[in-house]
Amino acid sequence: xxxxxxxxxxxxxxxxxxxxxxxxxxxxxxxxxxxxxxxxxxxxxxxxxxxxxxxxxxxxxxxxxxxxxxxxxxxxxxxxxxxxxxxxxxxxxxxxxxxxxxxxxxxxxxxxxxxxxxxxxxxxxxxxxxxxxxxxxxxxxxxxxxxxxxxxxxxxxxxxxxxxxxxxx
Numbered sequence: 001x002x003x004x005x006x007x008x009x010x011x012x013x014x015x016x017x018x019x020x021x022x023x024x025x026x027x028x029x030x031x032x033x034x035x036x037x038x039x040x041x042x043x044x045x046x047x048x049x050x051x052x053x054x055x056x057x058x059x060x061x062x063x064x065x066x067x068x069x070x071x072x073x074x075x076x077x078x079x080x081x082x083x084x085x086x087x088x089x090x091x092x093x094x095x096x097x098x099x100x101x102x103x104x105x106x107x108x109x110x111x112x113x114x115x116x117x118x119x120x121x122x123x124x125x126x127x128x129x130x131x132x133x134x135x136x137x138x139x140x141x142x143x144x145x146x147x148x149x150x151x152x153x154x155x156x157x158x159x160x161x162x163x164x165x166x167x168x169x
Contacts (some may be wrong), residue, residue, distance in 0.1 A: 003044070022066075
């Protein structure tokens with residue numbers, strides 16, 4: 001996630017540096033520019049970031065080098081490096097994106113939102129997730145069942161006293 005406050009050529013330079021490091025000692029499998037997107041929470045007083053995504057194979061040394069370089073690079077808000085299964089499908093970017101720093105913040109018309117979704121070829125469309133298993137939902141107690149159950153009478157405090165044959169000493 002790159003700082004959107006920097007100009008586009010500076011963000012592209014950071015991404016191309018990472019790409020060149022990966023290609024030098026590893027194998028770049030897939031690259032995707034997700035663009036400016038709203039973040040779930042602010043990082044460094046920013047509420048949106050320029051998302052870049054790389055899928056690659058690399059030795060441990062490259063991972064350590066990338067970790068070090070991205071920690072000290074200007075313009076990098078956050079990054080994650082994690083291991084995925086080689087057979088895992090490549091994820092398509094989410095459909096929504098945040099407008100650029102100077103762009104109008106209005107939502108596009110509903111027709112404009114539907115057009116890109118129809119333009120996706122079937123081969124590139126992600127597979128539908130498997131249906132989730134049914135979950136148990138707690139229901140509130142039934143008032144009719146509560147009325148049918150007799151309530152236990154309260155024991156008065158006086159009856160809790162000792163019997164005449166018991167000694168409290």
